[in-house]
Structures are given as C-alpha cells and as structure tokens.
Amino acid sequence: xxxxxMGAISITSEREKDVDFTLxxxxxxxxLLISKPKIMDSIFQFMEPFSLNLWMAIVGASVGVxxxxxxxxxxxxxxxxxxxxTWWFSVGTLLMRGTDFAPRPSxxxxxxxxxxxxxxxxxxxxxxxxAAFLTTNNLEKQIQSLEELVERSDFQCGTVKDSxxxxxxxxxxxxxxxxxxxxxxxxxxxxxxxEGRERVRAGGYAFIFDYMINSYSELTSCETKMVGTPFRLxxxxxxxxxxxxxxxxxxxxxxxxxxxxxxxxxxxxxWENKRKCDFIESQPTVEFGIKHMAxxxxxxxxxxxxxxxxxxxxxxxxxxxxxxxxxxxDTGLEETxxxxxxxxxxxxxxxxxxx
Numbered sequence: 559x560x561x562x563x564m565g566a567i568s569i570t571s572e573r574e575k576d577v578d579f580t581l582x583x584x585x586x587x588x589x590l591l592i593s594k595p596k597i598m599d600s601i602f603q604f605m606e607p608f609s610l611n612l613w614m615a616i617v618g619a620s621v622g623v624x625x626x627x628x629x630x631x632x633x634x635x636x637x638x639x640x641x642x643x644t645w646w647f648s649v650g651t652l653l654m655r656g657t658d659f660a661p662r663p664s665x666x667x668x669x670x671x672x673x674x675x676x677x678x679x680x681x682x683x684x685x686x687x688x689a690a691f692l693t694t695n696n697l698e699k700q701i702q703s704l705e706e707l708v709e710r711s712d713f714q715c716g717t718v719k720d721s722x723x724x725x726x727x728x729x730x731x732x733x734x735x736x737x738x739x740x741x742x743x744x745x746x747x748x749x750x751x752x753e754g755r756e757r758v759r760a761g762g763y764a765f766i767f768d769y770m771i772n773s774y775s776e777l778t779s780c781e782t783k784m785v786g787t788p789f790r791l792x793x794x795x796x797x798x799x800x801x802x803x804x805x806x807x808x809x810x811x812x813x814x815x816x817x818x819x820x821x822x823x824x825x826x827x828x829w830e831n832k833r834k835c836d837f838i839e840s841q842p843t844v845e846f847g848i849k850h851m852a853x854x855x856x857x858x859x860x861x862x863x864x865x866x867x868x869x870x871x872x873x874x875x876x877x878x879x880x881x882x883x884x885x886x887x888d889t890g891l892e893e894t895x896x897x898x899x900x901x902x903x904x905x906x907x908x909x910x911x912x913x
Contacts, residue, residue: 561798562808566770578799580795580805590707590764590786594781594783627648672858701785713762715765716746716763718754754767
C-alpha cells in the first residue's frame with residue numbers, strides 16, 4: 559500500500575510490467591568487490607622470506623656441518639678443531655663473517671667448498687626475496703576482471719538472489735557472462751548485500767553487485783576493495799504504483815535536483831565524508847619453501863659425500879702404507895740379525911722380531 563519506494567532499484571523492462579518508475583535518479587553499473595590482502599606487521603618479518611621448515615633445515619645443515627668438521631678432524635696431527643671451534647666456524651661461514659682459523663685437512667676443505675656454495679645461494683636467495691618482501695612485490699596475480707575471475711578455481715563469486723544483476727547473468731548470451739553465471743550458481747548466491755560483503759571479508763569470494771553499494775562498502779570497510787570497470791550501466795529510479803499521479807511531480811523535482819549541485823553534495827556527504835580507509839593496498843609475498851631450495855641442499859650434500867669419501871680413502875691409504883712400512887721394517891731387521899748372528903735360524907730370528 560506504499561505510495562512509492564526508494565532504494566537501489568534498477569529500472570528494468572521486467573519491473574516496468576508491475577510498477578511505474580520516475581526518471582533516473584543516477585546512473586550506476588555493476589562491478590566486483592573482493593577482500594584486500596592482509597597487512598603483515600609481525601615483529602619477525604625478517605623471517606617471512608623463508609618458510610619455517612626451510613629455516614629449520616638451514617640450522618640443521620649448519621649443525622650437521624659443524625659435527626662433520628669435528629669428525630673429519632679426528633684424529634689429525636696437522637691441526638685439532640675443538641667442538642666450539644667447529645661450531646663457530648660453521649656459524650661464521652653461514653653469516654659470511656669468517657673466522658681466525660680455517661680447516662687444513664683436504665677432506666675439511668672439500669666440505670668447506672660445498673658449504674660455502676650452499677651459503678652463497680642461501681644468502682642470495684634470502685636477499686632477493688627480502689627485497690621483494692619489503693617493496694611489496696607480489697608474484698601472485700590479483701583479480702582485475704571477470705575474465706580473470708572465471709579462471710580462478712580458488713575464488714567463488716556471486717550476487718544477490720533474484721536481483722536484477724542475477725537475472726542479467728542468467729539470461730545473458732555473452733560467453734563470459736554465461737561462465738560467470740555457471741560459477742555463481744554453484745553456491746555463490748546470497749540473500750542480501752550484507753551477506754555478500756560478509757563473505758567477501760571472509761576471503762575467497764567476489765561479490766558482483768551495484769557499483770554505488772560496492773563503492774560505499776569500499777569506503778567504509780577497510781577489508782574490501784572494488785576491481786574492474788563498471789559494466790551493465792543502468793538508471794536507478796523511484797518505484798510507484800502504475801498510474802500514480804505523484805509521478806509527474808517527482809519527475810519535475812528530480813529534474814530540478816539534477817540541474818543543481820544537490821546530487822553531488824549528497825554523494826559527497828554520504829560517500830566521501832564516510833570514508834574510513836585509505837586506498838593503500840598491501841600485497842602478500844611469496845615465501846620460499848623446501849621445494850624452491852632443494853637443489854642447494856643436494857649440492858651441499860654432494861660436497862658432504864665427497865668430503866666423507868675423501869676422508870675414508872685417505873684413512874684407508876694411510877693404514878695400508880703404515881702396514882707396508884711396518885712389514886718392510888720387520889723384514890729389514892730380520893736380514894740384519896741373520897747377517898750378524900749366523901748361529902740363529904731365520905725362524906728364530908722372525909720369532910724374536912715379533913716378540
């Protein structure tokens with residue numbers, strides 16, 4: 559029984575069958591409302607370029623290398639590395655600080671070469687990713703249009719159920735709009751614009767609705783933003799009963815309002831003056847994981863294996879040479895005793911040497 563109705567009511571041919579409309583109050587369109595990337599303000603931001611499992615792997619590699627330094631140095635007559643020295647050498651190398659002492663055995667030098675390569679790639683990767691993090695360089699492409707939206711399997715989209723926007727996508731024959739309708743019909747429809755904005759703030763959802771309503775949400779909610787140029791331009795009007803006499807009066811007054819700055823003043827009052835957020839976007843960074851740095855660990859492990867093989871081969875060679883020298887020394891002693899004392903048999907001399 560209302561005389562007329564005001565709101566975000568689009569003038570459509572379908573609605574004109576049931577009610578009358580005044581002249582258009584304002585021109586609007588449809589666009590996308592999505593959530594803004596979360597702002598990261600942790601005091602441990604310096605750790606963000608690498609994932610936790612990668613940090614743990616780096617620490618584990620440093621500890622493992624320090625233990626291997628100690629093992630490869632034992633026993634060594636050239637120079638002894640204590641447990642403290644091996645740990646400090648490993649940490650100093652990782653931090654590119656260096657130390658006052660350096661390994662001298664060949665096996666340790668091979669291990670050092672592999673570890674230095676590991677440190678070089680790790681530090682370079684960290685520096686590059688930290689620079690990208692500090693300059694908010696985002697490697698993940700953000701949604702900017704309907705075409706990009708329909709290609710994102712991790713994003714749902716929708717609009718208000720039984721709204722003019724829903725009917726537009728449902729009845730459109732344009733391929734891109736048909737794809738959007740197919741996507742939003744799979745659980746993307748909401749009961750009202752409030753529910754749509756709540757789903758946007760929850761993440762992973764794009765709300766396709768009236769530009770003016772989305773614009774107000776962007777100004778008053780710091781968690782949302784609009785993307786894309788408005789499309790499906792249309793007029794909003796005042797609805798009333800068919801044949802209502804008040805229609806002509808409203809049209810005359812609407813024309814007067816349009817000819818004056820009142821509409822601009824009202825839009826400034828209820829949109830711009832309600833602004834609570836600045837349009838400063840924070841884009842998420844992409845952290846490195848084990849899969850990005852696995853090759854570095856493989857190269858480091860290769861150096862480790864080479865060092866161990868060299869160490870074992872050296873130990874084997876020294877043991878063989880020592881045994882050969884011992885045998886040669888015993889043989890020489892036997893010959894000397896046999897030449898000096900002719901009364902003793904070779905068997906007696908051999909037994910005497912063994913004793």
